[in-house]
Amino acid sequence: MVVDRDEASVVWGPGEPFVMEQVQVDPPQKLEVRVKILFTSICHTDLSFWKGENEAQRAFPRILGHEAAGIVESVGEGVTDMKEGDHVIPIFNGECGDCKSCRHGKTNICSSFGVNPMKTVMNNDGRTRFSVITEEGDKKPIYHFLNTSTFSEYTVLESACVLKIDSEAPLKQMKLLSCGASTGVGAAWNIADVQPGSTVAIFGLGAIGLAVAAGARARGASKIIGVEMNPNKFIKGQAMGITDFINPRDPGKPLHERIREITEGGVDYSFECVGNSDVLREAFLSTHEGWGFTVILGIHATPKMLPLHPMELFDGRGIIGSVFGGLKGKSQLPHFAKECMRGPFVMEQVQVDPPQKKEVRIKILFTSICHTDLSAWKGENEAQQAFPRILGHEAAGIVESIGEGVTDMKEGDHVIPIFNGECGDCKSCKHEKTNICNSFGVNPMKTVMNSDGKTRFSITAKDGGERKPVYHFLNTSTFSEYTVLESACVVKIDSEAPLKKMTLLSCGVSTGVGAAWNVADVQPGSTVAIFGLGAVGLAVAEGARARGASKIIGIDINPKKFTIGQTMGITDFINPTDLGKPLHERIREITEGGVDYSFECIGNPDVLREAFLSTHEGWGFTVILGIHTTPKMLPLHPMELFLGRGLTGSVFGGFKGKSQLPRFAKECMRGVVDLDEFITHDLPFEKINDAFQLLVEGQSLRCVLHL
Numbered sequence: 001m002v003v004d005r006d007e008a009s010v011v012w013g014p015g016e017p018f019v020m021e022q023v024q025v026d027p028p029q030k031l032e033v034r035v036k037i038l039f040t041s042i043c044h045t046d047l048s049f050w051k052g053e054n055e056a057q058r059a060f061p062r063i064l065g066h067e068a069a070g071i072v073e074s075v076g077e078g079v080t081d082m083k084e085g086d087h088v089i090p091i092f093n094g095e096c097g098d099c100k101s102c103r104h105g106k107t108n109i110c111s112s113f114g115v116n117p118m119k120t121v122m123n124n125d126g127r128t129r130f131s132v133i134t135e136e137g138d139k140k141p142i143y144h145f146l147n148t149s150t151f152s153e154y155t156v157l158e159s160a161c162v163l164k165i166d167s168e169a170p171l172k173q174m175k176l177l178s179c180g181a182s183t184g185v186g187a188a189w190n191i192a193d194v195q196p197g198s199t200v201a202i203f204g205l206g207a208i209g210l211a212v213a214a215g216a217r218a219r220g221a222s223k224i225i226g227v228e229m230n231p232n233k234f235i236k237g238q239a240m241g242i243t244d245f246i247n248p249r250d251p252g253k254p255l256h257e258r259i260r261e262i263t264e265g266g267v268d269y270s271f272e273c274v275g276n277s278d279v280l281r282e283a284f285l286s287t288h289e290g291w292g293f294t295v296i297l298g299i300h301a302t303p304k305m306l307p308l309h310p311m312e313l314f315d316g317r318g319i320i321g322s323v324f325g326g327l328k329g330k331s332q333l334p335h336f337a338k339e340c341m342r343g344p345f346v347m348e349q350v351q352v353d354p355p356q357k358k359e360v361r362i363k364i365l366f367t368s369i370c371h372t373d374l375s376a377w378k379g380e381n382e383a384q385q386a387f388p389r390i391l392g393h394e395a396a397g398i399v400e401s402i403g404e405g406v407t408d409m410k411e412g413d414h415v416i417p418i419f420n421g422e423c424g425d426c427k428s429c430k431h432e433k434t435n436i437c438n439s440f441g442v443n444p445m446k447t448v449m450n451s452d453g454k455t456r457f458s459i460t461a462k463d464g465g466e467r468k469p470v471y472h473f474l475n476t477s478t479f480s481e482y483t484v485l486e487s488a489c490v491v492k493i494d495s496e497a498p499l500k501k502m503t504l505l506s507c508g509v510s511t512g513v514g515a516a517w518n519v520a521d522v523q524p525g526s527t528v529a530i531f532g533l534g535a536v537g538l539a540v541a542e543g544a545r546a547r548g549a550s551k552i553i554g555i556d557i558n559p560k561k562f563t564i565g566q567t568m569g570i571t572d573f574i575n576p577t578d579l580g581k582p583l584h585e586r587i588r589e590i591t592e593g594g595v596d597y598s599f600e601c602i603g604n605p606d607v608l609r610e611a612f613l614s615t616h617e618g619w620g621f622t623v624i625l626g627i628h629t630t631p632k633m634l635p636l637h638p639m640e641l642f643l644g645r646g647l648t649g650s651v652f653g654g655f656k657g658k659s660q661l662p663r664f665a666k667e668c669m670r671g672v673v674d675l676d677e678f679i680t681h682d683l684p685f686e687k688i689n690d691a692f693q694l695l696v697e698g699q700s701l702r703c704v705l706h707l
Contacts, residue, residue: 008130008152010142012061014052018151023063023142025154026129028076032122033162035088039175040068040150044206045299048275049117049145053301057117062143063130065151066092069175072162073154081330082164087171089178091329092146094161108328113147113160115323120144122158129156148178163330165337176207177337179324184211184273186325186336187295188219192269196220196698197557197577199263202242203283204273205233208297210240212271217241220696222558225259225267248282256285266292274298281307290316297322338387339379345479345688350390350470352482353456355403359449360490362415366503367395367478368679368702369691371534372627375603376444376473377692381629384444389471390457392479393419394506394702396499399490400482408658409492414499416506416665418657419474421488435656440475440488442651447471449486456484476506479688481707491658493665500704501675504535505665507652508702512539512601513664513673514653515623516547520597524548527591530570531611532601533561535678535701536625538568540599542673545569553587553595558698567677584613594620602626609635615645622647678702 008023028034046065052058072086082088094113095102101111109115112123120143121128130142130149147161165174176182184207188194200216202209205228216224217240226234226242234245244262248255260266266288272280275298284294296319308319327333355361373392379385399413409415421440422429428438436442439450448455449472457470457477475489493502504510512535516522528544530537533556544552545568554562554570562573572590576583588594594616600608603626612622624647636647655661668675681703683691694700 006152006154008063008142009065010061010063010132011050014058014060015050018050021132023152024131024133024139025152025156026131028074028079028129028156029122029124030077031079031159032076032124032129032156033079033082033088033159034073034075034154034156035070035090035162036073036154037068037070037150037152039070039172040065041175043067043179044275045146045179048299048301054117059120059143061132061140062120062145063149063152063155064145066090066146066148067175067178067180068148068150069171069178075159079159081159082162086164087167087169087174088162088164089174089333090148090150090155090157091161091163091178091324091333092148093324093329094147094158095328095330096160097330102328108324108326110160113158115146117146119147122156124158150178160330163333165334169337173340174337177333177340180207181211181340182327182333182336183297183322183325184208184213185215185218186327187271187297187322188212188215188269190326191295191320191322192271192293194219194221194269197222198268199223199225201225201227201259201267201270201283201286202273203227203271203279204298205230205237205242206273209271209273210237212273212297213237213241216269217693218696220698222698223263223267225262227255227259255282259286260288263288265289268292270294272296272298275300277302277304277307284308284312284317284319287317292317294319295322296320335379345377345692347686348459350480351458351467352480352484353458355401355406355456355484356449356451357404358406358451358487359403359456359484360399360406360409360415360487361401361482361484362397362417362490363400363482364395364397364478364480364707366397366500366704366706367392367685368503368704369688369695370394370507371536371695372474372507374692374695375627375629381444386447386471388459388468389447389473390477390480390483391473393417393474393476394503394508395476395478396503396506402487406487408487409490413492414495414497414502415490415492416502416661417476417478417483417485418489418491418506418652418661419476420652420657421475421486422656422658423488424658429656435652435654437488440486442474444474446475447473449484451486478506488658491661493662494669497665497669500706501668501679502665503704504675504678504702505661505668508535509539509542509668509673509675509678510655510661510664511625511650511653512536512541513543513546514655515599515625515650516540516543516597518654519648519650520599520621520623522547522549522597525550526596527551527553529553529555529587529595529598529611529614530601531555531599531607532626533558533565533570534601537599537601538565538678538701539673540601540625541565541569544597546672551591551595553590555583564677564701568674583610587614591616593617596620598622600624600626603628605630605632605635612636612640612645612647618644620645624649679704682706
């Protein structure tokens, strides 16, 4: 069927006004899709083409627009991955999936449907699908734009340039993934691969530049410098992660010199988002010699060549352009869309069912955020993804009601949830050498209750139909006013214990202190190295200090951690970015052969290897506490274990939750472990997104949320 009364915004020449025209939109041909556009937005690329800034790319009349979202109206022959009614977003940089480039892991430029500003017709037959009837009655073709042409009620695209997304995704927001948000965030994540603690400079704070900032912030960059002539952009930029603002119009020295001054030699990454050759040179020169990396995102419409001399690339800096943030549209963008949907935590009215047999319903009074929650929210381990979900596992509260068969607690008791339960009856619970319960041990794949395989949380579906289940997390799900847990995962504590502090025993402090006491069994006078000084790493330090360790070395790329670490027992601090030799060699130098115990608290295989090699041959022992979400295997050769070193993983610090944690809680009440030092922030529960951002930016150890 031909759509002959489509309203489209047509440009008849460079710089001419957009004119609303009645356009005929032909049916989709083989491997094509016709989409009804519901939302579209305007990007600087549209502005550049409307002005006709690049003469070689001029083609009029034309329907511009490339950032949009809509619904499939019809599909052509051979289209199997979408159907009428599917929610979709168009992508200007397509992915056929079959060409050499699509099959290659290092590029997202499809040989057949990659971005091509010169392209004006469909690949199939070399014709356009748009036309208008002139006053003379002739049919005049209207040209396509960037594989998309979204300034039209209906548009036809090659199926390689259409992405099906979750029907629950908000289309108004998803349209931003067609270009701006994906281009900026992807440049930070995929092209530059911004690392935690790194420094970033962004030249141009339009939508793409701000998306770069959001991406860099999410990756934990410590300093994000925004360079922009409009001072109003700094206010918006601060909300997206900008930490410093430079207006190039302010008088003084060259821009790159100012940036290198405030970053001790230059930033790790710079992003040029303007499309100006002079700005590009400043961006390049603002990076650090030896490793600085510049990503070009601005559209350079003039014929000017790259403003760099070949010899300037010999000092270790690199530069590259980025298209669509390095994302392969059809295969990778759906995952990014889900991450955006998970974006902020949303406060929902949730139904919490009564506790069933051997279950307990708790009113949560305090809960806090751990890196495990952050990892699950990001979906870092795809096998463990299950949404919608109530995260959270570190909390304290009061028993609201109990199910049949619960005899060790009653309504009103003070309790803490534990993600690693203890039934007391299985073979493992009865064995003194493990704390992994066969029935209720930690299981990141678990989303429902053991008794009936169902969830106790649900919300009303948006269409008013059946209630939609909301999944459990780590036996606990504490980001909720009420939660239901198996009784094996609830520990009754002294009613005099301060619940706000006891929250920390649900995970971080117990995991760290227990690793030092129960798993490593740190001895008086021994030496310790702790890799990663987050809450768990600092809890290891507290535990090692309480056991009388003589030297406790803290390793972290954030020098601010040493200040707080000193209050918790750290005696020496090493920043691995400052060393000229392998980290383990430095540690073995200052400990006469290596430490007695090392603790890996990050979840990085390379760091794990350094931790292992930093221990003393003959008796050194490494404890793994970091969550390793990648499929990489242990970075050790079997023969390396013949030198007397050993290693093991630790869950919940080796504590058997229900039988041993109450005693540990009493020790904390007596001051054996100072819990106050771990609570760096205190916020109301509705500020949970702010609390997560504090953790991402490395500003908090534990932010306690009160309900």
